[in-house]
Amino acid sequence: MQIASLTIDRIREGLLSRQFSAVELTEEALRFAEGENPRTGAYLRLSPERALDAARRVDERMARGEDPGPLAGVPVAVKDVILTKGITTTCGSKLLAGYVPPYDATAVVRVEEAGGIILGKTNCDEFAMGSSTENSAFGPVRNPVAPDRVPGGSSGGSAAAVAQGTAVVALGSDTGGSIRQPASFCGVVGVTPTYGRVSRYGLTAFASSLDHIGPFARTVKDAATLLRAIAGRDPRDSTSAGAPVPDYAALFGGGLKGLKLGLPREYLKDLGSEVGDLISRGVDVLIRLGCEVREMSLPSTGYAIPCYYIIATAEASSNLARYDGVRYTFRSAKSETLSDMYRNTRGEGFGAECKRRIMLGTYVLSAGYYDAYYLKAQKVRTLIARDFARAFEEVDAIVAPVSPFPAFKLGEKMDDPLAMYLSDIYTITGSLAGIPCMSVPCGRTAGGLPVGMQLLTTHFGEPAMFRLAGAFEEAGGLN
Amino acid sequence: MRITEKEVRYVAGLANLTLDDTEVARFRADLDGILEHMDKLNEVDTAGVEPMTQVLFEQAAGLREDVIEAPLGNEAALANAPQRGPGYFKVPKVVER
Numbered sequence: 324m325q326i327a328s329l330t331i332d333r334i335r336e337g338l339l340s341r342q343f344s345a346v347e348l349t350e351e352a353l354r355f356a357e358g359e360n361p362r363t364g365a366y367l368r369l370s371p372e373r374a375l376d377a378a379r380r381v382d383e384r385m386a387r388g389e390d391p392g393p394l395a396g397v398p399v400a401v402k403d404v405i406l407t408k409g410i411t412t413t414c415g416s417k418l419l420a421g422y423v424p425p426y427d428a429t430a431v432v433r434v435e436e437a438g439g440i441i442l443g444k445t446n447c448d449e450f451a452m453g454s455s456t457e458n459s460a461f462g463p464v465r466n467p468v469a470p471d472r473v474p475g476g477s478s479g480g481s482a483a484a485v486a487q488g489t490a491v492v493a494l495g496s497d498t499g500g501s502i503r504q505p506a507s508f509c510g511v512v513g514v515t516p517t518y519g520r521v522s523r524y525g526l527t528a529f530a531s532s533l534d535h536i537g538p539f540a541r542t543v544k545d546a547a548t549l550l551r552a553i554a555g556r557d558p559r560d561s562t563s564a565g566a567p568v569p570d571y572a573a574l575f576g577g578g579l580k581g582l583k584l585g586l587p588r589e590y591l592k593d594l595g596s597e598v599g600d601l602i603s604r605g606v607d608v609l610i611r612l613g614c615e616v617r618e619m620s621l622p623s624t625g626y627a628i629p630c631y632y633i634i635a636t637a638e639a640s641s642n643l644a645r646y647d648g649v650r651y652t653f654r655s656a657k658s659e660t661l662s663d664m665y666r667n668t669r670g671e672g673f674g675a676e677c678k679r680r681i682m683l684g685t686y687v688l689s690a691g692y693y694d695a696y697y698l699k700a701q702k703v704r705t706l707i708a709r710d711f712a713r714a715f716e717e718v719d720a721i722v723a724p725v726s727p728f729p730a731f732k733l734g735e736k737m738d739d740p741l742a743m744y745l746s747d748i749y750t751i752t753g754s755l756a757g758i759p760c761m762s763v764p765c766g767r768t769a770g771g772l773p774v775g776m777q778l779l780t781t782h783f784g785e786p787a788m789f790r791l792a793g794a795f796e797e798a799g800g801l802n
Numbered sequence: 803m804r805i806t807e808k809e810v811r812y813v814a815g816l817a818n819l820t821l822d823d824t825e826v827a828r829f830r831a832d833l834d835g836i837l838e839h840m841d842k843l844n845e846v847d848t849a850g851v852e853p854m855t856q857v858l859f860e861q862a863a864g865l866r867e868d869v870i871e872a873p874l875g876n877e878a879a880l881a882n883a884p885q886r887g888p889g890y891f892k893v894p895k896v897v898e899r
Contacts, residue, residue, distance in 0.1 A: 421882075423881065423882065425874060425882075426874070518857040519857065519859060532855065562856070564860070565859075565860060566859070625842070626843055626846050629839055629840040629841075629843050630843065632840070633840060633843075644817075644818070647818065649883075649884075649893055650883060650884075651882055651884075652882050653884065654884035658894055660894050661894050661895075661896050662818075663894070664893060666818050666819060666820040667820050670819050670820030670821060671820075673819070675828075678819060678821070678829070682810070682813055682814065682817060682829055685813050685816050685817040686805070686813045686833065689813065689816060696840060696843075698853055699843050699844075699846075699848060700843060701853030702852070702853050703843055703846055704854040705851050705853065705854040706846065706851060708854060740832055741836055741839060744836070745839075757857030782859070
């Protein structure tokens with residue numbers, strides 16, 4: 324069994340035809356992950372006991388003649404900002420190095436209910452803040468395609484595990500691009516669903532109005548299958564949407580004739596030649612498949628970066644206030660007074676990027692600056708959301724780059740935080756509007772680095788998005 | 803210069819973060835550059851535009867039934883405490899007797 328290239332369907336076939344049991348597959352997956360992980364560092368820890376328990380339950384269900392579930396036997400990697408009961412969950416931070424959650428995230432529960440196997444927890448930028456996974460307190464992750472380069476971030480570990488084959492699918496989180504960008508850098512599929520499509524219960528909060536949990540996979544169909552399993556209303560997350568969850572994977576096929584695609588001129592103007600060329604060739608494939616493509620405008624694009632970074636850091640400064648040495652494992656030894664405890668715990672525990680964002684967020688919310696920055700940014704957010712709403716009256720989906728460049732070298736961009744922020748330009752807009760978006764592999768640069776093409780559509784438009792991506796993939800992408 | 807070292811220390815105080823002198827200098831420079839970029843928002847006319855605080859699709863589903871559900875429990879809740887007493891998190895003394 325070629326473990327590194329398994330799909331959900333192939334696993335199901337293998338289980339139902341008794342080629343292997345879930346336990347056998349899980350044992351093999353654990354062995355393979357153990358052996359291959361040092362190459363990239365994608366996983367922070369494997370969870371063999373939990374994985375084998377879940378595998379045994381799948382085998383038992385099958386023995387009883389029951390359907391083992393849509394994710395039966397599928398090894399799933401989970402980003403370490405997503406809580407897993409009884410399995411250490413660090414959020415990539417010293418502050419939570421020894422934290423063992425007393426409950427599971429809803430998405431994790433649903434993966435297991437669907438028969439999925441939680442194989443382990445993947446490395447990420449600290450508290451999901453970053454675009455390279457270099458901000459993890461536990462070391463960076465290496466891109467499996469090019470080991471001297473980053474996998475992207477903040478869900479770098481999840482993307483790398485799927486690309487490397489040490490997971491079949493993975494859960495990541497996306498606030499400003501943290502699923503789409505690593506998917507692009509590692510050459511896998513990454514989906515950021517509509518805001519509220521997947522419950523955030525058990526996702527360590529970074530920016531509550533922007534956070535999403537979403538799937539990574541090697542195929543569009545597998546991403547769609549995983550999304551369906553985890554999506555849907557959760558009474559534990561009051562922002563989770565009640566809209567029914569379609570059977571995304573079943574809606575594939577049907578051709579793209581007449582589908583109208585928009586190309587935002589603001590996204591294309593500063594695009595570097597290699598990425599621009601690959602996206603352009605991707606668009607050509609979509610045209611060949613029957614889509615009508617037209618140029619369009621998202622006029623507020625130029626204000627998206629300041630808008631995003633004000634809102635995201637403001638919300639983050641609030642969400643990260645809870646890490647104060649009282650409840651969650653780490654407390655500074657220099658804690659004579661309560662005030663010392665708070666300040667020293669946080670001063671010693673947070674990495675530089677988290678501190679920077681907390682400072683920025685605190686500043687924009689502070690008295691005298693709130694109106695000029697935070698309130699202003701929220702109004703600009705409305706304009707950005709309106710841009711998309713207007714666009715989707717004219718087109719069915721938007722095609723865009725994910726990142727201005729492919730995977731950069733480890734250490735290359737650590738000195739210029741603002742430059743890092745500016746590179747998020749293509750992904751933060753979708754996050755601000757709460758619309759679904761995804762990255763699908765779209766060829767490689769001359770140097771062999773993967774580049775992803777982004778598809779965006781209207782709220783709850785995942786079916787159309789998957790249809791587009793699925794057809795693109797079936798046509799062979801750029802091959 | 804948009805932000806001084808004094809302001810950086812003030813904000814760090816609000817955020818309950820201890821910063822050493824190197825950090826203060828470094829963050830002053832970082833924030834200065836970032837805040838300059840943020841000033842771009844002044845170019846946009848947002849008169850009459852409602853702030854977007856949330857991506858809202860529907861009214862909140864309302865309250866759940868008033869039925870007792872199993873709580874997390876003290877043991878589970880305190881399991882990750884840096885310091886604990888019976889049924890509580892222990893912290894340094896706040897009030898001097």
